[in-house]
Amino acid sequence: MVVKKKMEARKKQILAVAAKVFAEKGFQETTISEIAKAAGASDAFVYEYFSTKENLLFSIPRDHMQKLHEDLNFHLKLVRGAVNKLHATLYMQLLYYSENPDFTAVLLLILKNNRKFIDTDAHKEIRDYLKIVDRCISEGVESGEINADIDPYYLRATLIGSLEHIVINWLLRGKPENLMDAFEPMFEVCLKLIQKKPEAPGCPLLCQKMST
Amino acid sequence: MVVKKKMEARKKQILAVAAKVFAEKGFQETTISEIAKAAGASDAFVYEYFSTKENLLFSIPRDHMQKLHEDLNFHLKLVRGAVNKLHATLYMQLLYYSENPDFTAVLLLILKNNRKFIDTDAHKEIRDYLKIVDRCISEGVESGEINADIDPYYLRATLIGSLEHIVINWLLRGKPENLMDAFEPMFEVCLKLIQKKPEAPGCPLLCQKMST
Amino acid sequence: MVVKKKMEARKKQILAVAAKVFAEKGFQETTISEIAKAAGASDAFVYEYFSTKENLLFSIPRDHMQKLHEDLNFHLKLVRGAVNKLHATLYMQLLYYSENPDFTAVLLLILKNNRKFIDTDAHKEIRDYLKIVDRCISEGVESGEINADIDPYYLRATLIGSLEHIVINWLLRGKPENLMDAFEPMFEVCLKLIQKKPEAPGCPLLCQKMST
Amino acid sequence: MVVKKKMEARKKQILAVAAKVFAEKGFQETTISEIAKAAGASDAFVYEYFSTKENLLFSIPRDHMQKLHEDLNFHLKLVRGAVNKLHATLYMQLLYYSENPDFTAVLLLILKNNRKFIDTDAHKEIRDYLKIVDRCISEGVESGEINADIDPYYLRATLIGSLEHIVINWLLRGKPENLMDAFEPMFEVCLKLIQKKPEAPGCPLLCQKMST
C-alpha cells in the first residue's frame, strides 16, 4: 500500500520532471539521461515505469487531463447558463495552462501536432475535453442564449483556436506576462461571437455615439 | 547565368521535396538521405545548398511567404473596404494553404512550435504577413467598419487562431475534404466578430444609412 | 533437514525450468527474469542458488550426468561382452537424450561448444562418461571382440560423433520423430565398424592366401 | 570498377576480421567496435556493408562455402571411383577447415547450432555441400563399391558426424596439433564402414588368430 503510494509518487515525479525538460528543450533534444538525472534516478529506473521515451512523453497528459476534467465537472455544476459555463470552462482551461506551463508546452507544442499521439488512448481525454465545450455550446443554442445561426463546429474552433493561439504565443515568447491577464479581453471577443444581441436593442454604443 | 538559374531551380526542387517528406514524416523522423534520394541527388549535394538539416527546414517558408505576400499585395489593391480586405486576406491565406499542403504542414506543424525558428530571419516574413492583417483591422477600426471596442490584438488572434486551428485539424485528419469548403462558414463566424451587428435591428451600417 | 530438502527441490526446479527456456531460446536470448517468472520465483531468488547466469547454465548437466552415470553403471553390470556393452551404453545415452530433450539441447547446442564450460568441473563428468565408452572399447579389443587395428580414439570419435550428429539434427529439426527410431539403424552402421565382419563367410582372401 | 573491387576487398577483409574475433571470443562476447577496430575502420563503416551484427555473422560462410564447393567440383572430376571421391571430399573438407580455422570455428561452434542461421539462405550452401557427399555415396552403392546394406543417411551422418566431432575437439583444445594428422586414421575407420569386403583380403587378425 505504502509502496504503491511511493511508486505512484515516483512516477508522477518523473512525469513532472520529464514535462519540464521536454518543455524546455523539445522531445528529440532531450535525452532520457537528462530526465533521469533531473529526477535523481538512473536511466534504467525511468524504464521501470515507462517502456520507451515516447511512452513517457505520451504519458504526461493523462493526470493533467483528468485533473482538469474533474475540476471542470465540479465547477460547472455551480454555474448556471451556457455562456457562464463557457466562461468558466475557458477560464479554467487557461488557468490550468497558466499554472502548469510545462505540461502546457508539452501538450501544445509537442503533442498536439504529433500524428502518433493523436491515435493514442491518451488523446481521447483531450477529445473528451472538447466535448464539454461542445455541450456548453449546444446547451446555449437550445436555451437560446447562443446565436443559433452560428455553426457550432466553427464556433468551437474559434474559441479553442484563439485560446490556444494565445497560449502558444505566450509560451513561445517565454511566458513574460501573466497568462490570465489575457483572459478577459479574449473572452470579450468571444462574447461578441457567442451572444445573441437580444438584450442589445440595436448597437448601443455606436447608435448612442451617433445620436450624440 | 544559366548556371545560376539551374542552381536556383535545383534548390527549389530540393526545398519542395524536403517540404513533402518533412510534412509526411516529421522533421526528426526524416533523414537527409531520404530527401536526397527523393530529390534524385546525393546527400552531399543537399549540403551544397543548405548548411545543415535545420537550415534546410528553416529555408522552406521563404519563397512561399514571398509569393503569398506578393499575391496579397496585388489583390488587396483591388479590394475596397477593411472587411472585404480581411475577407480577401484570409481567403488567400487559406487558399495558399490548401494548394500547398506540404508547406502548410511544415509551417503549422513543425515550424510554428519551434523556438529556434522564431528567432530566424525566415520568421520575420511571417510576422510581416500578420502586419497586413493588422493593417486591415486598424483600417477597419478607423473607417468605422470594425467595432472599435474590440481589442485589435485579440481580434487578430481570434482570426488567425481559428483559421490555423481549422487548417491544423484538416492536416492531422489527413486532408480529407477540400479545405476551401471551410472558408465561408469560418468567415461567417468571423463576421459576427468583426461587424457592427448588421443583422441587429438598428445596426450600425443601417443607422448610418438611415442617418444619411 | 526438511528445509534442505525443499531447497534442493527448488533448485532442481529452477534448473529444469532454466534448461527448458535455454533450450527454447538459447543462452544469450534468455533473461534471468524469464527463467524466474517461468519458475514462479523472483529474479533475486534465482541468485540465491546460482551466483551468475552462467553458473546456472553450467549447473544444468550435473544431476543429469550423475543419473546417466548411475543408470549406466547399473545396467552395464548386467551385460556381458564388449559389443553388447557398447550397444547398451549408446542405447542408454540416446534414450536419456530422447527423454530429456531440454537438457540435451542445452548440452549439445550450448555447452559443448563453449570453451569456458570445458574448463569447468561439470565438464569432468562428461569426460568421465566418455571413459565408460573407452573402457568398453578397450575391453572389446582385449577380448578380441573388437577389431584391434582400429584406432580406439577414432573409433570412439566416430561412435560419439555420429550419435551426437544425429541428435543435434533431430533437435534442430524440431524433434519431429521419435529419436529412438534412429538407434538401431545407427548402431547397425557402428557394428560394421566394430565387429570383425561376422557376416563375412570367413576371411576369404586372406584365408585363401593362407591356404596358399 | 576499381572502386567496386576495393569495396569487395574491404568487405572481405571485414568478414575475415569478424571471423577471427568471433572465433576467439564468441558471438555475443564480441562487439562491433572490436571488429571495426581490428579492421581499421569505424563502427559505422561496418554497418555500411552489414545491416546488423547478426547479418555480419551469417555472411561469413558464403565465400568460404563457395570456394570449397568450387575446389571440390574441380578435384572430383579428376578422381575415379566413389570411395576415392569420398576420400577426396572429406580430405578437402578437413584441409579447408585446417587452413581456415577462424571460419571453421564460426561455422562449427557458432552457426551450426543456431536455429536462425539454419533458416537462412546462407545455410543452403551448407546443405548443398552435403549433397555432394550423398552423391558420392549413392554412386558408390550403385557401382557396388559401397556396401548396399548400409543406410546411406546413417552412413553420411557417421562420416560427417565423426569428422566434425574431431574438428570441434581440435578447436576446443586450442588447435594444438596439425589437424590433417587426423585424416588418415579417421578415414581408415570410415573405410571399414564404407567398403564391402569382397576385395578385402580377409580379416587378417582374426584369421591369424583362427589359424593359431
Next chain:
DNA sequence: CATGAATGAGCCTTCATTCAT
C-alpha cells in the same frame, strides 16, 4: 558540379546483478 566513402558522436535500451527489508 557532384558524390561515394567514411566517421564521430551519441542515444535508447537492456539486463545481470545487488541489497535493504
Next chain:
DNA sequence: AATGAATGAAGGCTCATTCAT
C-alpha cells in the same frame, strides 16, 4: 526465505556531416 526496487555498465545502431576526388 524471499523479493521489489534500483542501477551500472555496456552495446547496437543511426545519421548528420565532411572531404577527397
